Amino acid sequence: MKIIVIGSGFGGLAAAIRLQAQGHQVTILEKRDKTGGRAYVYEQDGFVFDGGPTIITAPWLIDELFEIAGKKTSDYVELVKIDPFYNIRWEDGSIFNYNDDKENLLEQIRKIAPDEIENYKRFAKDLGEIYRVGFDLIDKPFHTVGSMLKVVPQMVKLRSDKSVYKFASKYFKNEKLREAFSFHPLLIGGNPFTSTSIYAMIHELEQKFGVWFAMGGTGALVRALSDLFQDIGGEICLETEVSEISIDEKRKANGAKLKSGEFIEADAVVSNADVAFTYLNLIPEKFRRKYTDKKVKRMTYSMSLFVIYFGTNRKYENMAHHEIIMGKRYRGLLNDIFVNKTLSEDFSLYLHRPTATDESLAPDGCDSWYVLSPVPHLGATIDWKTQAKPYRNSIINYLEKNYMPELSKHIVSEHYIDPLHFEGTLNSYLGSAFSVEPTLFQSAYLRPHNRSEDIPNLYFVGAGTHPGAGMPGVISSGKIVGNLIGRNV
């Protein structure tokens, strides 16, 4: 079959590689001038800044893509396991140095709350069961009621209705430990106070398989997957924006209309563009019985992000590759972001210093960075045209005061993005950074399916579809669609 994949995020690349390896003729149509989607790379003043994902988990999902194409990951890109996975820092100066060395983990817990060691052991044991059930769902299509009914008893038993924070609080009394073992949903756009406790399994995933980094940055992994796809005969068209998925009178997708006016024919279409954007903008409403505009707008969406990419003309060796910087408030801040939708004066940050692992990403003696702050999506009434600059200043001042002396003096290259970037450049509904929010009622069968309910040869991959955001999730959505189309041939 001739198959079009709209978008070249990790979900689109994964689907495209699988379909091309099955023998289909696959063409990726990408709006931007480079592949990668949220993993876009900015290169300026000798610095290389990965635009989005940096924490690689479940590396075997990447290996699988090379294997099904008859190749080896190491021939295309070097993945290295990093240590520590990350530091979690609080304003009182305490640091939780997090990796997969059990003795170290227990020591870190002992430093914070010596009487909670046994609590961690019970937490880790119970997580094993959640992981076993949860991770099993990640590459299965959930497009029938039957598929959902099969897992409901296990989800009830595991109390998936509880939030990740509530789950962590069942074991830990100390607030810092509750934060350290519940913040993970934020990595995939979820509020720890409302995301289903299934997502607590990310801790187990990291413990079992580690946290990895692609030498050369995540961009090197994007290039590796793009090269792999082309090496096996796939075609990538950059700066090619789709304006409509064409559907014939038999309600089958037969190609894509481009913004340029061109038409590209296909036997099947896979959309990796944000699922809400795809429904609202690329498929005329008359063809949508299930995902009407009203239904799409009624779903809830993850937060957005404010990200500053910057280069310093000195190194800050005290900072690890990944730093999670907890602010003054945890629940209150998350409430402001997800519920009240206001821009707070305080923040919690994720700080990325890839030069801790790969010095080639900055000129000699320099560090390459990004700092990310979760902020409300565009459903809030924040005027980013006027707020972005002062918000940027307060983040840099905060880092300078607490962690990185004289930072502003040492910044020699800089670029920042706000929710308007996610909406305008990445075509994400409401400028959400992770698409559909990962709540219990928007997960598995209840999340947008990987095959359209209305158009049988139209498929969806990426963050807003099942299983959800994050590299393991979107790469798995590519696997699901590869299997669904494979079976349909």
Ligand SMILES: Cc1cc2nc3c(=O)[nH]c(=O)nc-3n(C[C@H](O)[C@H](O)[C@H](O)COP(=O)(O)OP(=O)(O)OC[C@H]3O[C@@H](n4cnc5c(N)ncnc54)[C@H](O)[C@@H]3O)c2cc1C
């Ligand atoms: C700052 C940031 C940090 C993150 N950190 C991590 C992390 O450390 N680890 C992790 O696992 N995950 C992380 N994530 C989440 C992860 O990056 C995403 O969930 C994942 O990359 C999304 O992939 P996707 O397949 O949904 O496609 P996307 O990356 O959303 O790409 C979609 C593509 O579709 C294209 N497109 C849209 N509309 C059209 C159109 N009409 N025509 C043609 N092309 C179109 C877009 O240009 C884009 O290239 C992070 C996300 C962000 C934003």
